[in-house]
Amino acid sequence: MTLHYTLEALSSLMSPVNLITLVLSVFFGLIVGVLPGLTSTMAIALLTGLTYSVSAETAILSLVGVYVGAISGGVQTAILLNIPGTPASAATALDGYKIGQRGEGGLGIFVGNFSAFLGTLFGAVCVLVLSPLLSTISLKFGSWEFFLLALFGVIMCGSLTSGGDAVKGWIAGALGLFVSQIGLDGINSYPRFSFGSVELMAGISLVPIMIGLFGFPEIVNSFKKQQIKVPTEVLDLRVKKGLKIMKGNTPTVFRSGVIGVLIGLVPGVGEDVAGWLSYWAAKVRSKKKEEFGKGSYEGVIAAETGINSTIGGHIIPLLTLAIPGSTSSAVLLAAMWLHGLRPGPLMMSESPGFIYSMSLYLTASAFVMLILGLLISRYTVKVLRIDKRILMPVIFVICAVGSYVIDNKISSIYIMFIFGIVGLLMSKMKFPASPFLLGVVLGPMADTNLRRALVLSGGSLEPLFTRPLCLILVVFILLVVLSQFNAFKKLKGLFPSKNNIAAK
Template identity: 55%
Template sequence: MGTYILEALSLICTPLNIVCLFATTFLGLIVGMLPGLTSTMAVALLTGLSFGLPTETALVILIAVYVGAISGGCQSAILLNIPGTPASAATAMDGFPMGRKGKGGLAIFLATSASFLGTLISVVLLLFLTPVLSSLALKFGTYEYFMLALFGIIICGNITSNGHPLRGWISGILGLMVAMIGLDPINAYPRFAFGSTSLRGGIQLIPVMIGLFGFPELLNMFNLDSEQKVSKMSGFEMKTGFKILMRNKLNILRSALIGAGVGIIPGVGEDIGGWLSYWAEKASTKDKAEKETFGKGNPNGVISCETGNNSCIGGAIIPVLSLAVPGSTSAAVLLAAFQLHGYRPGPMLMSETPELLYKLCVYMTFASFAMWLLAMLIAKFTVRVLSIKREILMPIILALCVVGSYVVRNYMFDITCMFIFGIVGYFLAKMRFPAAPFMLGLVLGTMADSNLRRALTLSGGSVAPFFTRPISLFFVIVVIGLILSQMGVFKLLFKKKKGSEE
């Protein structure tokens, strides 16, 4: 191990690789900040461009842009309530209210530092737990994937609804319904297309995300006076930030483990890691008054989300290396890139090319340091965005929303979707229905749909396997428990038991 790590250190410390590391990390941060540009897109683009470069340089470039893109989305989420990537959607829950209170600089410092720590912890897990944890992913079948999707929507509905979980669940179900539009993933039969060729292609995630989160903010600005828009911006308050991080040691460790665990499960992705980490932190908070501050600018929520989604990076690479099964869409592109550059991920990797694991760990470590330094430099300028007059800021945001929706497929229909779902998001906000479960329902819709249909096909229409397979049964119990707890059933039972004892 020591030999491989020293070799990786000598390779990355060459002038060419250092320049490429910082350049592509910076590119990743910009991609993450701009709505519509995703980490998958960045990694895919650089996979082709890096083909003619030395293998080690190509690996540095791909890892650096991946780390930068996942981390960069927090800044636009905090400052504009427009997540740069789906992975940073959960960060907007508390990050944007912090920005409104004039604590945008502190929120960005906490989010960036949590991203840095989450990535480092995932590197440790990647290094030592690759052969152990990857076996867990093999135990997930169609039944487990469906229950995981349902669990994600229920959790998201709970944590974003401000005491009204039914609203969160309705929002998530609406997202699932929108995900059904287009060709079904098994038989390619058109559903809810109404003869439209555009609808046959389905509703894309990025235009919906921009519409739900960005467009309502544009409309809300019409109702705000310049003085009401945001409190005076504070600086980074690094001393305060470090104190908050020290108080969140357990939160950071727990969120990193959750994120890495989610990353190992193929096809789930960084956004789920952020949401589950956020839920775990909120659920573990015993102080009722503090629990009510989640969604209103609680720094612990920002830290948990960013630690969780960034630790997914290392987690998603674990099944890539050991099983040749990607843990996320970005990891799927990485898998193709590794094969393109002569590596053969899978069960034989540790016997054929074991140095790849240690190189990736070293490159991710350096990329996380570069990300933190560059993000802090960028943030000195981006935090000023809230002090810009709305007459100037609104057209810029609108242009970014339109361009971000268009560049995904270069298709005008996606811009139309952005405006339609922007109006939907505005009315959801007016009726106090959270937008986040809607988006998560759209994210998980295809996974839930295809796996439920496969499960019922395999069982001949019987739902019994959902209750006989251990992991699926675990999710069933948790989902039912969450629903009953939000309906007050357990409190009622506890009161009756207490009354009988008295």
């Protein structure tokens, strides 16, 4: 049966249309990754609206391709310019830029790209191996457990993305949960916060919110930054030496891959956390600790492997629990719903072949990303030479088109503007946008499952403390919340942080 599903997925992948789609999608993702400020979330959201009229297989393949490309593309500018193309690439830039400064930029890009390739492959294998296991466990989840999972995801995301002020992250998450309640409720179809508007009764689409929160502020803020001068050339890749370096760091690749997948399994924890934690673990275990922060290839390998293996980690709970591990996978989940796919505990019985297809899509995307990343490494950085007065208006038009085509409503563009202003205000006041978006994504699940659970228990909260899985989740939530109080902050020194690592 496994062979049958694999051959079926391979047959779909090898069709000319899908192969061309994959190459173009990964290429687009790489360009997005190279451009600072543009994220994988934004790229997937823009592409989601454009895939509405194509088949589900082609649509998901293209979104996986752009996801992989966008996450891995940030290594280029991180090494060449000390400008992370994606937030996660900040860990790569710490050593990567020093490598580029000593005249080994091409070698650094090869090592970074190959590490991203191996991390993505590791994640793809984990999707195939761990998804059925987690699917079996997830069948034990009831309404109470899903409510607590959603709550845990928002709280965890708020804690990790708030820059040390968890309360701001939790407030952002709570606002996202509130926005998710606009429209008809999931139990009785009663209109909430719609104020008599038929369009608001249908709820607010995720994609315009996402584009507004993440795209609009970057477009506005980019005009405040000076034009970047880019190097005129990139040095040779030196493939043989790069492969030798990779071979000597095999334990680092495996350890970082495991860390990345495990981080990806936690809802709301992004690639940047995996990158820094992998970097920290590599430094602790390294025999050459003094080289970290001064141009260590091991640091680049650890960061890029950890960052890219989280893609597979994010997709596992997405497929088995219908819980996105990141904002990027949240948009991917929305795309799956858009194309009639229903991730969740029953996916292994309803669409058992889709797990194999997703693993194969990730594997194929990894190979295409490696080839394209190396081929265009001499040229992608030149995109940064485009005058921002030309580039940013083009991106703005793409944002508007991406918001409109998702449901062909002008109101979606208005929503993008509204949440663009919200995103600007949140940016000014240092409120993270990720918890807000995750709250919007997980809000319906939290609301519906809580109300259903209360109906089944007759309004009693007793199951929260009597069901084993509930009790475990309640303990985790309490630990996350209590860890932000002064009495518990002494324990923080036992764990790595971005600032501590950078300082060292």
